[in-house]
Amino acid sequence: MIGKKEKQPLPPKPKDQMPHVKLNMTYKEWMHRHEGRHTWRNRRWAFVIFINLLFVVSFTFDLAVLEGSLNGSRLIGFYLMDPYVSLELATISLRTHYWHNVTMNMIIGIITILTFYFLMGGRTFCSWVCPYHFIAEWAEKLHKYLVKKRKIKEHHFNRGLRYVFWVGFLILALVTKRLIFQEINPVGIVSRALIYGPGLILLWILALITFEIVYSQRFWCRYVCPIGTTWSIVGKLSPVTIKFEYEKCGHCRKCQDVCLVPHVLWFVVKGRATQAQHYVGSDCIKCGYCVDICPGDALNFSIKGLSKIV
Amino acid sequence: MADPRDKLNRREFLKQSAWVAGGLVVSAVGLPFLIESHAIEPKVGELLRPPGSIEEDEFIYACIKCGLCVQICPVHAIKLADVDEGLGYATPYINAREQACDFSCDSIQCAETCPTAALNFKIFRNASTKKAEELQPLVEKGELDPMESWRLQIHAMKEATRIGVAKVNDQTCLAYQGKGFKGTPRGKDFKGVLRYEKISERKPQPVREQYFDREICDLCVIHCPIGETAIKMVEKELPDGRKTKVPEVERGCTGCGTCEMICPTEPASIVVLPQKTYEEVYS
Numbered sequence: 001m002i003g004k005k006e007k008q009p010l011p012p013k014p015k016d017q018m019p020h021v022k023l024n025m026t027y028k029e030w031m032h033r034h035e036g037r038h039t040w041r042n043r044r045w046a047f048v049i050f051i052n053l054l055f056v057v058s059f060t061f062d063l064a065v066l067e068g069s070l071n072g073s074r075l076i077g078f079y080l081m082d083p084y085v086s087l088e089l090a091t092i093s094l095r096t097h098y099w100h101n102v103t104m105n106m107i108i109g110i111i112t113i114l115t116f117y118f119l120m121g122g123r124t125f126c127s128w129v130c131p132y133h134f135i136a137e138w139a140e141k142l143h144k145y146l147v148k149k150r151k152i153k154e155h156h157f158n159r160g161l162r163y164v165f166w167v168g169f170l171i172l173a174l175v176t177k178r179l180i181f182q183e184i185n186p187v188g189i190v191s192r193a194l195i196y197g198p199g200l201i202l203l204w205i206l207a208l209i210t211f212e213i214v215y216s217q218r219f220w221c222r223y224v225c226p227i228g229t230t231w232s233i234v235g236k237l238s239p240v241t242i243k244f245e246y247e248k249c250g251h252c253r254k255c256q257d258v259c260l261v262p263h264v265l266w267f268v269v270k271g272r273a274t275q276a277q278h279y280v281g282s283d284c285i286k287c288g289y290c291v292d293i294c295p296g297d298a299l300n301f302s303i304k305g306l307s308k309i310v
Numbered sequence: 311m312a313d314p315r316d317k318l319n320r321r322e323f324l325k326q327s328a329w330v331a332g333g334l335v336v337s338a339v340g341l342p343f344l345i346e347s348h349a350i351e352p353k354v355g356e357l358l359r360p361p362g363s364i365e366e367d368e369f370i371y372a373c374i375k376c377g378l379c380v381q382i383c384p385v386h387a388i389k390l391a392d393v394d395e396g397l398g399y400a401t402p403y404i405n406a407r408e409q410a411c412d413f414s415c416d417s418i419q420c421a422e423t424c425p426t427a428a429l430n431f432k433i434f435r436n437a438s439t440k441k442a443e444e445l446q447p448l449v450e451k452g453e454l455d456p457m458e459s460w461r462l463q464i465h466a467m468k469e470a471t472r473i474g475v476a477k478v479n480d481q482t483c484l485a486y487q488g489k490g491f492k493g494t495p496r497g498k499d500f501k502g503v504l505r506y507e508k509i510s511e512r513k514p515q516p517v518r519e520q521y522f523d524r525e526i527c528d529l530c531v532i533h534c535p536i537g538e539t540a541i542k543m544v545e546k547e548l549p550d551g552r553k554t555k556v557p558e559v560e561r562g563c564t565g566c567g568t569c570e571m572i573c574p575t576e577p578a579s580i581v582v583l584p585q586k587t588y589e590e591v592y593s
Contacts, residue, residue: 136458
């Protein structure tokens with residue numbers, strides 16, 4: 001990592017300090033302790049369905065609760081704007097000077113949503129709101145199953161690619177004077193398809209999902225989606241995060257098996273953690289799978305700095 | 311890092327980035343070419359945009375495809391375009407024949423709600439303010455009822471709309487043949503609604519429940535939400551010497567499409583030419 005000093009990892013724990021020994025359990029027993037616990041997953045799925053249903057219901061029954069779509073919406077009269085589409089529009093405005101026409105509502109909407117997701121952890125959006133993520137989560141399960149059965153091979157790309165796409169789509173917008181990314185943006189497409197009815201464009205979503213199932217795990221979310229990248233940047237200094245306590249960890253790596261962005265949990269590997277406490281990076285989508293599965297309860301939702309205040 | 315397969319290798323990154331950059335460059339060069347040559351946007355430019363829409367070349371990027379205008383329209387006139395509309399995907403349009411905008415909401419809500427001003431509400435606010443200033447002395451003198459002044463302000467907002475212009479097909483128009491119309495225009499299965507203020511001041515009514523008996527068909531004229539500054543019946547002599555009255559589109563036509571929606575002939579004998587001005591069509 002650039003500009004980061006390599007810290008010395010903590011010394012390995014003596015056997016009597018391992019969490020399973022403290023609980024008088026065998027390692028195997030201990031490891032499977034919380035299998036089947038889905039508290040956070042159930043909360044999250046309920047929330048994703050709730051928020052997207054709220055959009056649908058607001059349109060179908062003409063309620064002024066949550067109107068619009070995930071590109072831009074109005075929550076009981078307060079505007080919420082997707083920051084990346086706003087950024088695209090701002091980029092095109094460099095050439096056309098359109099930006100001074102946009103309404104105050106839009107500016108307020110951008111500030112509101114940036115503040116909200118800064119507080120809530122940036123990519124929290126992905127797992128708690130994004131309808132494409134919800135579909136892709138199921139596709140990912142199928143993909144993992146097929147890989148396990150050796151029906152297909154896994155293909156990885158470099159995660160840094162999403163920054164190339166992030167800049168690339170902005171440049172593309174600037175050159176073509178069109179919101180090119182919005183033509184293929186699965187977040188907006190799925191959101192609108194749910195609310196305003198399906199269209200031919202869903203074939204693109206089908207193609208994308210198929211690609212993710214048979215070729216590369218979570219291709220769009222991991223390597224392309226500039227919306228997720230934006231939230232990742234916004235969430236860099238966010239207070240809401242997942243806290244890791246070294247003392248409670250038994251290095252079983254069950255969390256990494258269930259994690260949707262496993263690289264954020266690098267510190268659970270034996271001999272990697274450098275501090276008694278670690279916070280996950282901003283790529284974490286706060287899905288809570290690791291919190292549910294961790295047999296030692298070493299991973300938990302936490303608010304940075306809260307202990308200092310209280 | 312943790313997962314050895316999850317590469318953060320510099321050479322890999324540069325190689326894959328080169329592919330991505332290449333793809334983006336091809337799109338950056340190819341897309342403007344396709345747009346310029348009109349190869350991939352067969353219908354953009356022919357879509358009737360909602361009231362307040364700015365010039366199409368700006369509209370196409372200013373619209374962020376959020377759907378708030380679709381949501382707020384009380385008569386559900388606004389639809390989002392699908393991919394077969396070329397690069398206009400998910401931008402709002404009105405199919406006037408199915409359901410036109412008859413300004414049922416009064417306040418041009420679609421434009422008011424648009425966050426990016428792709429539907430520009432300033433046009434309407436200015437029109438309303440101008441009218442208010444004009445009428446203020448009359449209201450102060452007591453010559454004009456404040457409610458009436460308010461109504462005129464709303465009407466001024468509607469009049470400020472310019473999304474297209476209507477054109478009569480004199481070959482098929484019933485009035486041009488000296489014919490009348492008796493019955494329900496568009497039949498009993500038609501789903502469209504329009505505001506009939508005599509029935510309900512606020513609530514739009516289904517067209518299929520209406521009955522008309524006109525000696526000479528003037529449905530487009532009596533349904534026009536703008537009035538005779540937009541369309542009116544004028545005297546005309548038929549080739550066989552009979553005298554009749556025919557609809558004539560005036561400069562005040564906003565292009566809302568209510569006439570196209572109500573026209574009882576199939577296909578409609580009066581259609582809106584989207585994104586055209588009166589001058590472009592009639593001179």
